[in-house]
Amino acid sequence: MKKTTFAFYRKTMLTMISLGLLLNCSALTFAEENSNTDENQQVQEEILVEQTEVLTEEVAVELQKEETVEQSNKSIQTPKVHFSIYFVAEANGEVTGQTKFDSLVSSDLFSNIVTAIPTPVANEGYEFSGWYWGNSYIGSTSSEVYSYFKRGAALSDLTITAKFKQVETPKVHFSIYFVAETNGELTGQTKFDSLVSSDLFSNIVTAIPTPVANEGYEFSGWYWGNSYIGSTSSEVYSYFKRGAALSDLTITAKFKQATPKFNVTVKFVTEGKGSLTGNVTFDSTTSDLFKDVVATMPTPVAEEGNTFDGWYLNGSLIGTTSQEVYTTLENTKLLESTEIVAKFVENTQAQDPITPPTDTPTTPPTAENPQPEQPVINEPVEPVVNNPGQAQQITPVAPEVQDETILDDATPEVINANNLDTIEEEVTPLALGHDSWSLINLVLTLGIAALAIMMVIGKKTTNDETRKVNKNAKVIGCITAVISIIIFILTQDMSNPMALVDKWTIVMLILGLVQVVTSFINYKVKENNEVESVNC
Structure with missing residues (x-):
């Protein structure tokens, strides 16, 4: 006014x-x-x-x-507001900071109006997905929002919305498992899941678990199925570096019985009837080979009336001299403390012959008339002395020895009788291992031969050109027939039982097919020649 x-x-x-x-x-x-x-x-x-x-x-x-x-x-006049820019949050989140910016008369550019983009904060289980103007995606960062509105000036109120989405659980493509076979276990993480980001073994398995063997066992290595991978983490990573895994893998830690430490003792002992002189105990901390443990074997000394029989290990004779023992156990590893036993046996003395009464004839022991065994000696003497025929009852063994000798002498005669010369039958060369002959092969052979004969004795042509073809057909037919006959003779033993086919039937069929084709060509040539002769 x-x-x-x-x-x-x-x-x-x-x-x-x-x-x-x-x-x-x-x-x-x-x-x-x-x-x-x-x-x-x-x-x-x-x-x-x-x-x-x-x-x-x-x-x-x-x-x-x-x-x-x-x-x-x-x-004192209040500036006029042209429009405002609002920042709001959709469900599952909020925005912190200044959320309303007014456009004054001085400027309507977005970058001059909005001094700072507020911060989007997602609720638990959700994540910020970006800024939207209506249904149009603007960006997820402040620079992207400023860049989007740099293209022109805003002429009215704007509402920019922060949207949020639910956090997706990473999808597992496959898993890699580390397991332990018996006699051991694993410590550390044993299952590794392959996520969407990568399927390379080195990206999935962050650390190889540690194998721990049970007492008396030791770790022998990692295996994929029956394939040995390695015994260290670097070897496992190197093995799977060759390619990406595409399915579940199970890697197994295997264990084996531990090799005993070199802490063994070898003792030499006796079972009586004798003794040992020298060192009888040997301890080892550096080697488990017998020859390295035992420096010098003790000397066995038998008691009166006994004889050294030999050295025994686990009930088995390993030698009667030190050299024999060293030779037998040269490469033997001692897995535990061992005892080697020296055995002695009583001397075997010859028994005095029984002296019969003077009136009884005696026969000195010989190879044919051996000395009676000890139980006979222990029988009462009276019956032997009073019965003059007792000496004849003591020596019934001689005939048995003679019988055995006769059998031994007769044995070569029996063997020689079995080795009498025999006339062997002739064997078909290529029929070895076959106990039958093929009827089809015989029919094919006869058919091939018949076709060859028909071509040979057939009517000759008058045309020079057809005569040449006819001649070649006859040659091929004859050759095929000869080959089939030779094969039949070499492969078919007709003294064996008859069969329908054998492995040579295919060869005979091929030869028969060749013969049929040759005969057909020969026939057509003759037929064409006869037609030409009639026309002329």
């Missing part, structure tokens, strides 16, 4: 000044026309100038006052 009054007042003043100037100009003009004096003219001009200055000063003062009032009003 004040601004309108001032404008009206300013226009009125300017109009009055203009009218005053016109009136003065008219008065001057009129004075000139009436030939007024110079003095009157000068007075009139001065009056006009004074009036003009007064009016000008008044107008200037009023204008200055109005401008001062207008400026004071501007200083």
